[in-house]
Amino acid sequence: MRNHKLSFRVRYGETDQMGIVYHGNYAQYLEMGRVEWLRDLGVTYKSMEENGVLLPVINLQLKYLKSAKYDDLITVETTLRKKPMVKIEFDYKIYNETRVLLVEANTVLAFMDKAKNKPMKCPDYILDKLDF
Secondary structure: OOOOEEEEEEHHHHHHOOOEOOOOOOHHHHHHHHHHHHHOOOHHHHHHHHHOOOOOOEEEEOOOOOOEEEEEEEEEEEOOOOOOEEEEEEEEEEEEEOOOOEHHHHHHHHOOOOOEEEEEEOOOOHHHOOOO
């Protein structure tokens, strides 16, 4: 399956008083991973929304294994789990710079028609770019 890697440093404001990444920030890291996964595919969230397609998260699972800390260089690996239909599912692994696995995660998002506020099938312009 197609995957993407995104690396960045943990910012001070993402941590608690102990310098540990606040658990709620990992959802944002996953979003960064999938946004860049799509961009690497040649599709942006902005262009999807301009074309009337929304992509809300309908399921989020996180398994915390180790803590990320302030100034750590972390890498979010985003992998498409299967061919998208009405839903698109991603698996994630987040590592620190020494390749210690910090988090395993999964998200499921639904393709939604913005005008009708109803689920829709994955747009062909995305399916055409995937290797299935």
